[in-house]
Amino acid sequence: MxxxxxxxxxxxxxxxxxxxKSQVNHNRLPExxxxxxxxxxxxxxxxxxxxxxxxxxxxxxxxxxxxxxxxxxxxxxxxxxxxxxxxxxxxxxxxxxxxxxxxxxxxxxxxxxxxxxxxxxxxxxxxxxxxxxxxxxxxxxxxxxxxxxxxxxxxxxxxxxxxxxxxxxxxxxxxxxxxxxxxxxxxxxxxxxxxxxxxxxxxxxxxxxxxxxxxxxxxxxxxxxxxxxxxxxxxxxxxxxxxxxxxxxxxxxxxxxxxxxxxxxxxxxxxxxxxxxxxxxxxxxxxxxxxxxxxxxxxxxxxxxxxxxxxxxxxxxxxxTYVFSMRDRRDETVDRIRALRSQKFKYIKNYYTDRPYTQYNVYKEMSYPMLPLMHVMFEEGQLDKAQKIFMDSIRPTEELYDLEADPFEINNLATKSDYTLELEKLRNTLNQWVIKNDLGVYPEDEEEINAAQEEALKRLKITLKKRNLPENASYKKHVEYWENKLLNN
CATH class of the missing domain: 3.40.720.10 (Alkaline Phosphatase, subunit A)
Structure with missing residues (x-):
């Protein structure tokens, strides 16, 4: 206390x-x-x-x-x-x-x-x-x-x-x-x-x-x-x-x-x-x-x-006026997301709308206790509306959040008519940024993806062996592992 x-x-x-900061006199920045x-x-x-x-x-x-x-x-x-x-x-x-x-x-x-x-x-x-x-x-x-x-x-x-x-x-x-x-x-x-x-x-x-x-x-x-x-x-x-x-x-x-x-x-x-x-x-x-x-x-x-x-x-x-963020392949998990943020709004564009947010990733599945927990609770209908969004099997093409009213970015406004003009402005701004700055190769070289998947599989087998878990261990078994490790020690 x-x-x-x-x-x-x-x-x-x-x-x-x-x-x-606007009140700080930059002309007096020291030598x-x-x-x-x-x-x-x-x-x-x-x-x-x-x-x-x-x-x-x-x-x-x-x-x-x-x-x-x-x-x-x-x-x-x-x-x-x-x-x-x-x-x-x-x-x-x-x-x-x-x-x-x-x-x-x-x-x-x-x-x-x-x-x-x-x-x-x-x-x-x-x-x-x-x-x-x-x-x-x-x-x-x-x-x-x-x-x-x-x-x-x-x-x-x-x-x-x-x-x-x-x-x-x-x-x-x-x-x-x-x-x-x-x-x-x-x-x-x-x-x-x-x-x-x-x-x-x-x-x-x-x-x-x-x-x-x-x-x-x-x-x-x-x-x-x-x-x-x-x-x-x-x-x-x-x-x-x-x-x-x-x-x-x-x-x-x-x-x-x-x-x-x-x-x-x-x-x-x-x-x-x-x-x-x-x-x-x-x-x-x-x-x-x-x-x-x-x-x-x-x-x-x-x-x-x-x-x-x-x-x-x-x-x-x-x-x-804006900051820009991006997501692509993370370890073995292929994805592509682009976002921009202003002081008030966040706009996100999802390129792989047929894939869940939680498509499999060894690092997260083996390191985050909350992830298997949320899988289990989702399957058993124990998550509320805000918690279920991230566990869905698909995702929207666009997400728009009013960060002042919704700092946790839960209420997607992309389909709300009151925000059509803001959505169009941010969409156009991000599209122009992508055309100018997003110069990466898509899709990525297959050899690179395969190498990442092989490396992830090696880490998965090593981790499961250390935890005495079978390769087909259920999410419930993973939750039990974490509960024994973190709650029962």
Whole structure:
């Protein structure tokens, strides 16, 4: 109770002093070309932090960072799975423009001759470029790019301490959490009985326990950030390092990761300037994660290349009207979805309307306890109207949501006559974007799909063997496994 009161007090204090970003004077942006720049990147992180209003999770380090930063509520990633999202992040381009849209491409190609990862621009400007976990243990940081990329060709090390004395650095610190499998936090456990699930999930003990473990894993993100900030301070670098904190996509949950609803693409973003510029400010402007490279290069005084499709969101001249997101093959599961989001509306176009949202995917079927649970409850008629939508055997061609009235994206307005004009406007905008930017090859090479399916089948057999489950195990058997593992321990 005391912890919740402290968090609520912090959030209230931040909100009382916050102003909209439009009120921040960008003409007074400090001179930053002599600063170091650090990206702290969490894996699969939704906006489930104390500073974003969650009073169940204990995130003191991130709440402190938020109070010292500009906090962005509306960062949306170009896709909701790591490899294409990170490919977009490192190039500043939509993955579908470069043919990098499918998850975990096996037969990778090099980038076009005229396109470079942003690491090249920093190295050319004499920055030390590194990618690790933010600590001095030499561990290489996650890349997961869908193009041919060798770590040693992109990066010069794993930690800023490896640079020449006095050399500026552009560093990435990768945090694996809260990617599944989840990790408990015995110091600050989250009570599953207090968890409030989104309405598209059944209020079931297994679902609440899984969500509580997710929040505890988010707390491990906070612990990692605390260690990185401590390292910067001990190294005497806080006073001359700009810090970006963000996730590579949204939550690792059903109807979130891999899909284009806000739960899959909305992730935190904080930007901390050493001199306190913008500290305590909350911004509601739309930001895409491909905007982060452009803003980062601009802060370093490096002109970003014109081919980049991202905008410098720190500039008053580069406000977005829409953010665009995309989904294609995820592991062995072939799909194609495109979406755009404005401040008020989300428009989604489904290309495979004859396939369920829940077409089989080994990773999700074996990793998400809530998925077999929802299958069982759907078959037994125990899901309500909002929960049944995602379990249907088909899906509509178009989805339209009023995000102000319906933040959980449940009430599809695409067939409502009152929204015909808005639907046509967003449909035309997305179609024009697709014509201009969606340059991937469809359908994908059969050999690539087959390789992904073979890999998925291997993982499935290994997982089932570990769990002592037969290959034809029913959804009920999978639910029993998860209940024994999570509820009966």
């Amino acid at each position: 005391l912890r919740s009161l402290k968090i609520n007090l912090l959030i209230t204090t931040i909100l009382l002093v916050n102003v909209c 930053t070309s002599n600063y170091n720049i650090l990206w702290i990147v969490a894996d699969d992180l939704g906006t489930d932090l104390g500073c974003y209003g969650n009073d169940l999770v204990y995130t003191p380090n991130l709440d402190k960072l938020a109070s010292e930063s500009i906090l962005y509520k509306n960062l949306f990633t170009v896709t909701a799975v790591c490899s294409p999202s990170r490919s977009g992040l490192i190039t500043g381009m939509y993955p579908v423009t470069l043919g990098l849209q499918n998850h975990r491409t096996q037969m990778k190609k090099v980038l076009p001759d005229s396109i470079f990862p942003i690491t090249e621009y920093f190295k050319n400007a004499d920055y030390f470029v590194c990618n690790g976990n933010g600590l001095k243990n030499g561990a290489k940081g996650k890349m997961d790019y869908n193009f041919k990329a060798d770590f040693d060709s992109l990066y010069q090390g794993t930690h800023w301490s490896q640079r020449t004395i006095g050399q500026k650095f552009f560093a990435q610190a990768q945090i694996f959490y809260p990617h599944r499998p989840f990790h408990s936090d015995s110091l600050h456990p989250v009570n599953p009985d207090l968890v409030k699930l989104p309405p598209y999930y059944p209020n079931h003990p297994l679902a609440r326990k899984d969500w509580a473990l997710y929040l505890e894993t988010v707390q491990h993100v906070d612990i990692s950030v605390g260690k990185i900030m401590k390292q910067l301070k001990e190294d005497g670098l806080l006073a001359n390092t700009i810090i970006f904190f963000f996730g590579d996509q949204g939550r690792p949950h059903v109807r979130a990761k891999q899909f284009l609803y806000d739960s899959g693409t909305n992730t935190p973003l904080m930007v901390r300037f050493p001199d306190g510029y913008g500290a305590g400010t909350v911004s509601n402007e739309l930001v895409s994660n491909i905007d982060i490279p452009a803003a980062t290069l601009a802060l370093a005084g490096i002109e970003w290349p014109k081919y980049m499709q991202g905008l410098n969101f720190l500039s008053k001249d580069d406000d977005r």
